[in-house]
Amino acid sequence: MLRCSFCGRRAVYHRRYAGVFLCDRCLIKSVERRFRRAINENKLILPGERVAVAVSGGKDSVACMHLLHDYCRGKRCELVAITIDEGIKGYRDESLPIARENAEMLGVEHHVVSFREAFGATLDEMVKVAAQRSTGLNPCTYCGVLRRSLLNQAARELGADRLATGHNLDDETQAIMLNYIRADLSRLYRLGPGYSPRQGFVPRIKPLREIPEKEVALFALLKGIKVHLAVCPYASGIHMEVRDFLNSLESNHPNSKFMILRMFDEIKPHLEAAVPGFEARGCESCGEPTSSTLCKSCELLQGLGLMRRRKNLIFVEPS
Amino acid sequence: MVEITVKVVGQRTRRLKVDPGTTIAELLRRVGQNRETVVVRLNGRIVAEEERLKEGDLIEVIPVVTGG
Ligand SMILES: [Zn+2]
Numbered sequence: 001m002l003r004c005s006f007c008g009r010r011a012v013y014h015r016r017y018a019g020v021f022l023c024d025r026c027l028i029k030s031v032e033r034r035f036r037r038a039i040n041e042n043k044l045i046l047p048g049e050r051v052a053v054a055v056s057g058g059k060d061s062v063a064c065m066h067l068l069h070d071y072c073r074g075k076r077c078e079l080v081a082i083t084i085d086e087g088i089k090g091y092r093d094e095s096l097p098i099a100r101e102n103a104e105m106l107g108v109e110h111h112v113v114s115f116r117e118a119f120g121a122t123l124d125e126m127v128k129v130a131a132q133r134s135t136g137l138n139p140c141t142y143c144g145v146l147r148r149s150l151l152n153q154a155a156r157e158l159g160a161d162r163l164a165t166g167h168n169l170d171d172e173t174q175a176i177m178l179n180y181i182r183a184d185l186s187r188l189y190r191l192g193p194g195y196s197p198r199q200g201f202v203p204r205i206k207p208l209r210e211i212p213e214k215e216v217a218l219f220a221l222l223k224g225i226k227v228h229l230a231v232c233p234y235a236s237g238i239h240m241e242v243r244d245f246l247n248s249l250e251s252n253h254p255n256s257k258f259m260i261l262r263m264f265d266e267i268k269p270h271l272e273a274a275v276p277g278f279e280a281r282g283c284e285s286c287g288e289p290t291s292s293t294l295c296k297s298c299e300l301l302q303g304l305g306l307m308r309r310r311k312n313l314i315f316v317e318p319s
Numbered sequence: 320m321v322e323i324t325v326k327v328v329g330q331r332t333r334r335l336k337v338d339p340g341t342t343i344a345e346l347l348r349r350v351g352q353n354r355e356t357v358v359v360r361l362n363g364r365i366v367a368e369e370e371r372l373k374e375g376d377l378i379e380v381i382p383v384v385t386g387g
């Protein structure tokens with residue numbers, strides 16, 4: 001039997017990049033510590049702030065909500081959860097109840113916002129139209145852009161000071177590599193533990209950014225948290241290739257992911273001068289903040305013959 | 320050789336023969352699973368992949384990488 005390097009109890013994990021074995025308790029403590037350190041060192045949340053967390057029902061976002069719930073209690077912060085229902089049959093309809101269940105269990109105010117009500121179509125429907133019209137764009141492009149925009153609008157309407165997402169180390173290094181491959185400097189520059197000093201955007205924070213995906217999964221499983229462990233039916237293409245590449249790199253050369261992250265964090269301050277400034281104005285179609293006349297969401301929707309409705313997403317029932 | 324049972328979530332259960340003392344990490348390579356993307360239960364308990372296998376062990380492999 002392998003034992004924990006710190007307390008001698010039965011090991012559940014070999015953290016190869018650090019050369020240590022961890023038991024269930026020490027792993028949970030370590031994840032909690034890293035989570036708090038990421039917030040404190042990067043000043044991601046200030047005492048008394050209102051924090052919105054995006055919760056899909058997957059392990060990362062659900063773990064993030066549980067960790068934030070603990071954190072917020074100690075810092076007089078308010079936590080509110082948002083789930084975007086993209087309309088992915090056999091996937092989101094299964095994870096959404098899990099998101100709701102976890103929010104209820106923690107007593108966190110929970111709001112669901114759907115693609116259908118905001119855009120008049122589900123992602124499944126959009127994917128069909130995109131194929132018919134041969135837009136050449138893959139589902140992740142629509143989903144990513146539209147989900148981010150809805151999350152921002154919902155968080156803003158809820159009066160949130162921060163919008164937290166469950167992005168882990170694997171997600172972040174994958175995004176770094178993808179932006180290299182696509183030579184997208186502006187998007188690369190936007191990565192980091194927290195971002196957005198821009199008007200109309202709720203600052204986004206990623207408190208799990210320095211925790212490997214496997215450790216987030218272990219945290220959720222060991223704490224007995226109910227999560228949805230399925231792969232999105234649309235996951236494919238270069239995203240998955242980069243993810244597989246990073247995982248095979250990491251399994252042969254432990255610590256590679258952290259090294260990619262560290263290197264990016266060192267480079268980032270030097271990128272500012274190379275990235276064009278952002279002048280926020282309102283999209284002429286939907287009114288959401290953008291740097292051009294039409295926001296990216298509306299551009300994508302137009303290509304599908306759809307239009308975003310100008311309306312509030314969040315309805316708070318009068319008490 | 321010792322006989323073990325491998326259950327990868329979402330796949331058919333298999334019985335395999337391995338050399339005694341084979342590690343879970345080695346077994347994962349053999350069944351085409353990357354250790355960075357799975358959590359492994361050995362006889363019901365989550366374990367580190369350097370744990371060694373013996374006759375009659377039940378290994379459950381839970382894929383946990385869901386992002387895209
Ligand atoms: Zn321990």
Ligand SMILES: [Zn+2]
Nearest residue numbers: 283286295298
């Ligand atoms: Zn717009």
